[in-house]
Amino acid sequence: MHKILVVDDEPSIVTLMKFNLEKAGYEVITAEDGRQGLDLSLTEKPDLIVLDLMLPGMDGMDVCKTLRQEKVDTPILMLTAKDEEFDKILGLELGADDYMTKPFSPREVVARVKAILRRTQVQQAPDDASSVIKLGALEIHTDTYDVYARGEQLVLTPKEYELLLYLSNHKNKVLSRDQLLNGVWDFHYDGDTRIVDVHISHLREKIEADPKRPAYIRTIRGFGYKLEVPAE
Numbered sequence: 730m731h732k733i734l735v736v737d738d739e740p741s742i743v744t745l746m747k748f749n750l751e752k753a754g755y756e757v758i759t760a761e762d763g764r765q766g767l768d769l770s771l772t773e774k775p776d777l778i779v780l781d782l783m784l785p786g787m788d789g790m791d792v793c794k795t796l797r798q799e800k801v802d803t804p805i806l807m808l809t810a811k812d813e814e815f816d817k818i819l820g821l822e823l824g825a826d827d828y829m830t831k832p833f834s835p836r837e838v839v840a841r842v843k844a845i846l847r848r849t850q851v852q853q854a855p856d857d858a859s860s861v862i863k864l865g866a867l868e869i870h871t872d873t874y875d876v877y878a879r880g881e882q883l884v885l886t887p888k889e890y891e892l893l894l895y896l897s898n899h900k901n902k903v904l905s906r907d908q909l910l911n912g913v914w915d916f917h918y919d920g921d922t923r924i925v926d927v928h929i930s931h932l933r934e935k936i937e938a939d940p941k942r943p944a945y946i947r948t949i950r951g952f953g954y955k956l957e958v959p960a961e
Contacts, residue, residue, distance in 0.1 A: 734775035736766030749835035763787030797824035896956035905953040
């Protein structure tokens with residue numbers, strides 16, 4: 730049974746989400762402020778965190794930022810009462826995997842949670858049904874969502890995995906930031922955002938032997954990024 734941590738200071742919303750998530754078969758633990766949410770994230774090790782943006786003591790942005798700095802890759806679904814691009818963008822830049830704007834329906838929350846967990850859940854499959862994308866010393870196992878670099882298994886966030894898979898499916902093609910933003914995040918934004926750059930940087934830290942001299946993900950100045958298979 731998957732464990733979901735709901736962090737929100739509005740009792741009515743917590744009660745509503747807890748009831749519907751438990752009805753959908755999840756174990757639910759709750760926190761009413763950011764500090765408590767951060768502590769439970771580290772001690773309870775939930776499979777997913779539903780995190781409100783506006784929280785007393787420590788807001789959702791700081792909780793998200795701290796978890797990612799501590800190398801905690803638990804998927805985060807961020808909630809915000811504001812329908813502003815800035816909040817969505819900043820949340821995604823800090824490492825949130827998805828966002829929802831209040832008000833929302835309980836059914837939508839359950840659907841988002843299921844979608845995120847489905848992307849992160851390791852699925853066992855027969856060896857002969859395995860699907861592996863090989864890129865030099867990098868392997869992407871699409872049936873189990875596992876990624877290996879130089880024989881070592883990597884721990885990627887859902888968005889890092891999706892970004893790597895998207896790049897690999899467009900190998901040797903230059904992709905603009907807008908193309909990556911739309912293709913991986915399904916997010917359309919006309920302004921300046923560092924969502925893509927931040928995630929590319931994090932991905933390089935994990936897959937590259939030398940992140941300062943990337944061999945896989947090349948920056949094409951003035952255009953975007955391109956994934957190449959380095960010569961052995």
